[in-house]
Amino acid sequence: MIVYFLLLVIVVLFLGYREKRNNEYCRSNRRLEGRTTLVTGGTSGMGLEIATDLADRGARVIVACPFVEEGERALKIIVKKSDNENVVFKFLDLQSMESVRIFAKDILESEERLDILMNNAGTGFGDQLLTKDGYNFTMAVNYYGAFLLTMLLLPLLRKSGTPEEPAKILNTASILHYVGILDFDNMNKLNYWSALRLYCNSKLCLSMFTVELAKRLKGQNVIVNTVDPGVVGTPIFNTYCGKLGIVATLVANYLAKTSWQGAQTALHAALDKEASKTTGEYFKNCSVRRAKEIAYDDDVRVKLWKDTVRLVNLEESDVQRLLHGAMN
Numbered sequence: 001m002i003v004y005f006l007l008l009v010i011v012v013l014f015l016g017y018r019e020k021r022n023n024e025y026c027r028s029n030r031r032l033e034g035r036t037t038l039v040t041g042g043t044s045g046m047g048l049e050i051a052t053d054l055a056d057r058g059a060r061v062i063v064a065c066p067f068v069e070e071g072e073r074a075l076k077i078i079v080k081k082s083d084n085e086n087v088v089f090k091f092l093d094l095q096s097m098e099s100v101r102i103f104a105k106d107i108l109e110s111e112e113r114l115d116i117l118m119n120n121a122g123t124g125f126g127d128q129l130l131t132k133d134g135y136n137f138t139m140a141v142n143y144y145g146a147f148l149l150t151m152l153l154l155p156l157l158r159k160s161g162t163p164e165e166p167a168k169i170l171n172t173a174s175i176l177h178y179v180g181i182l183d184f185d186n187m188n189k190l191n192y193w194s195a196l197r198l199y200c201n202s203k204l205c206l207s208m209f210t211v212e213l214a215k216r217l218k219g220q221n222v223i224v225n226t227v228d229p230g231v232v233g234t235p236i237f238n239t240y241c242g243k244l245g246i247v248a249t250l251v252a253n254y255l256a257k258t259s260w261q262g263a264q265t266a267l268h269a270a271l272d273k274e275a276s277k278t279t280g281e282y283f284k285n286c287s288v289r290r291a292k293e294i295a296y297d298d299d300v301r302v303k304l305w306k307d308t309v310r311l312v313n314l315e316e317s318d319v320q321r322l323l324h325g326a327m328n
């Protein structure tokens with residue numbers, strides 16, 4: 001445990017410090033009046049910065065997280081900083097596929113459009129829990145929940161996108177996805193992987209989802225990319241190795257990027273004109289990089305896609321309707 005902890009701290013020290021000093025930022029001055037955006041986890045860390053920036057550009061912003069008090073606190077901050085009242089908080093707990101379905105249904109019924117979906121929410125390195133519906137917590141929040149949410153919202157995204165201005169999905173991965181392992185037999189096992197490894201695996205799966213979904217959405221006015229924010233000082237490190245997490249957070253807060261800096265790549269990928277023409281790509285420091293090589297292996301990716309569709313209880317007919325059918 002202590003070895004992993006030291007490893008993480010060293011990574012934070014090296015990468016975080018280097019990146020912090022050379023961080024590119026989103027240079028787009030695009031306005032978003034009349035556009036609707038959804039930021040999962042838009043209540044803390046980078047998500048809060050992203051949501052505030054989008055609100056500042058005039059968008060309608062929906063933020064979602066599993067703690068009502070935190071959501072309401074964030075709402076006040078965003079409205080105050082952006083002077084935009086068109087911001088709402090909705091309850092969403094990505095570990096529960098039931099919560100994801102209720103949330104998505106609410107969005108589909110109450111929103112006219114959805115232009116940008118920021119799959120920003122993520123959970124760090126906490127205890128390994130089995131969720132109420134039998135998923136493994138980290139995988140459920142970081143991957144299965146984001147997968148199901150994205151799929152269910154596709155009809156609204158497809159309705160909102162145009163050839164000039166495609167709707168956008170941004171999945172938040174991490175440099176740690178490069179050391180993720182795709183092991184279909186053991187992927188969901190509890191207490192088989194370390195908490196850190198489970199995080200890496202979940203981010204690898206999410207990065208692969210980006211590439212596969214981009215392929216399946218070809219010819220439609222929706223694009224999907226992965227964003228890698230770099231190493232950022234946010235509360236996400238709190239849960240790492242119990243009490244040691246506080247130390248990790250302190251180190252990250254001092255040496256790694258600020259949440260504002262960390263938010264820049266996601267904003268760039270969502271707003272930049274050129275970035276809006278790319279799909280299935282991996283963005284870091286506001287430019288396109290390559291994800292882990294396995295993400296470009298068609299067979300493995302399709303296997304993961306099918307496995308995931310089954311695990312989140314979608315039927316093949318649902319998938320076809322969500323990808324190609326009209327809204328209800």
Ligand SMILES: NC(=O)c1ccc[n+]([C@@H]2O[C@H](COP(=O)([O-])OP(=O)(O)OC[C@H]3O[C@@H](n4cnc5c(N)ncnc54)[C@H](OP(=O)(O)O)[C@@H]3O)[C@@H](O)[C@H]2O)c1
Nearest residue numbers: 041044045046065093094095120121122174231232234236
């Ligand atoms: N910080 C880094 O160095 C770093 C590096 C690479 C990638 N990332 C990724 O960046 C994203 C943002 O993280 P952050 O660093 O800004 O951390 P953060 O401040 O802890 O924010 C995470 C957000 O996700 C939300 N969330 C957690 N569990 C959720 C659930 N079950 N359902 C819905 N929302 C949930 C949190 O809501 P609550 O606060 O209410 O739980 C919070 O708003 C994550 O995907 C993370 O993996 C971070």
Ligand SMILES: *[C@@H]1O[C@H](CO)[C@@H](O)[C@H](O)[C@H]1NC(C)=O
Nearest residue numbers: 018019020022023024285287
């Ligand atoms: C980020 O991109 C900027 C602009 O292209 C560059 O100057 C900087 O060195 C890059 N930073 C890192 C850490 O690669």
Ligand SMILES: CC(=O)N[C@H]1CO[C@H](CO)[C@@H](O)[C@@H]1O
Nearest residue numbers: 130134135136188189190311
């Ligand atoms: C969804 C899923 O695969 N859940 C697994 C989580 O881990 C437990 C314990 O290893 C498995 O029994 C579940 O199947």
